[in-house]
Amino acid sequence: MNAATSSSAASSAGGTGLLLWVAVPYICLAVFVVGHVWRYRQDQFGWTSRTSQLLEHRLLRWGGPLFHLGAFMVIAGHVVGLAVPASWTAAVGIDEHVYHTTAVWAGSVAGVAMVAGLGMLCARRLLARRIRLGTDRSDKVLFPLLSLTVLLGISVTAAHNVFGGGYDYRGSVSVWFRGLFALRPRPEAIADAPLLFQLHALSACLLFAAWPFTRLVHVWSAPIGYLVRPYLVYRRRSSAPTPAPVRRPRASGASRHSE
Numbered sequence: 001m002n003a004a005t006s007s008s009a010a011s012s013a014g015g016t017g018l019l020l021w022v023a024v025p026y027i028c029l030a031v032f033v034v035g036h037v038w039r040y041r042q043d044q045f046g047w048t049s050r051t052s053q054l055l056e057h058r059l060l061r062w063g064g065p066l067f068h069l070g071a072f073m074v075i076a077g078h079v080v081g082l083a084v085p086a087s088w089t090a091a092v093g094i095d096e097h098v099y100h101t102t103a104v105w106a107g108s109v110a111g112v113a114m115v116a117g118l119g120m121l122c123a124r125r126l127l128a129r130r131i132r133l134g135t136d137r138s139d140k141v142l143f144p145l146l147s148l149t150v151l152l153g154i155s156v157t158a159a160h161n162v163f164g165g166g167y168d169y170r171g172s173v174s175v176w177f178r179g180l181f182a183l184r185p186r187p188e189a190i191a192d193a194p195l196l197f198q199l200h201a202l203s204a205c206l207l208f209a210a211w212p213f214t215r216l217v218h219v220w221s222a223p224i225g226y227l228v229r230p231y232l233v234y235r236r237r238s239s240a241p242t243p244a245p246v247r248r249p250r251a252s253g254a255s256r257h258s259e
Contacts, residue, residue, distance in 0.1 A: 020202065021187035025180050028209040035212030036220075047217055059124040067117025073110030074153070077103060082177045086170045104161045111154040118150055142214040149207050152200040159196055173197055 040047065080089075081103060089099055122143055125131050160167040176190035190198065211217070 017187040017191045020198075021176060021190050022180075022185045024202065025185075025205050028205040029180075031209040032211055035209075036217065039212045039217060047221055048215070059120045059128075063117045063120025063124065065117070066113050067121055070110045070112070070114025070117055073106065074114055077107050077110060081170065082174045085174070085178070100161075100166065104157065107157050108162065111150075111157055114150055115154055118147060122147065138210075138214045141210055142216065145203065145207050145210055149200065149203040152196060152203055156194075156196045156200050160194060167194060167197070169193070169197060173201065176201075 086096065086099075090096070125135060125139070125143065172189050172193045176186055179186040179189065190201065
């Protein structure tokens with residue numbers, strides 16, 4: 001009886017693992033790809049971040065650069081940590097201690113910048129009435145989901161790498177991540193990871209599924225041509241030109257009559 005119960009529990013756990021760590025990621029990736037194709041074909045004019053700088057610029061002035069700089073650093077760190085095996089970094093002379101120390105401090109700085117910037121952007125959207133009224137349904141989904149993913153990520157770094165004893169995610173979460181794209185999924189690699197890592201991975205999957213239907217699509221429209229276009233020269237006039245006096249023609253007939 002105990003053996004049957006254990007077998008049933010293991011089967012149930014295996015089914016849950018396949019659902020969470022195989023089915024859900026592949027569904028989200030499919031929605032990510034198909035959604036972008038649909039959005040591009042149906043809504044090219046909406047392929048923008050819909051800037052609201054004219055409505056409020058004080059918080060945007062600081063929040064926008066902080067968020068984007070932190071996001072670029074976070075994405076670069078995730079690419080190295082998840083897509084590059086530990087054996088590759090070791091082959092170029094970067095041992096695990098150096099990699100871990102660099103990742104923790106760089107990730108902490110990037111995470112703080114991203115959280116601070118995102119906090120300012122969310123605050124201006126909640127506090128500025130004109131911006132709040134212009135918030136559409138996609139923004140109401142994007143901002144909470146993006147905030148959840150970012151906060152879970154910074155919580156992972158703080159709980160397991162800064163204040164904790166450290167966790168080798170490159171031997172578990174990274175293996176699961178690379179297996180998805182190699183079409184050789186390994187759900188067991190992430191099944192025993194700490195809960196915060198699992199929640200962060202699931203929230204990231206949901207964020208990718210929502211990506212094509214939100215303002216995040218503007219990431220693919222980076223103004224690369226702006227870097228190589230010629231300069232535009234503006235000249236400022238020193239003073240406004242004095243308008244020439246308007247000379248009215250003299251009415252000769254009226255003049256003779258008055259004489």
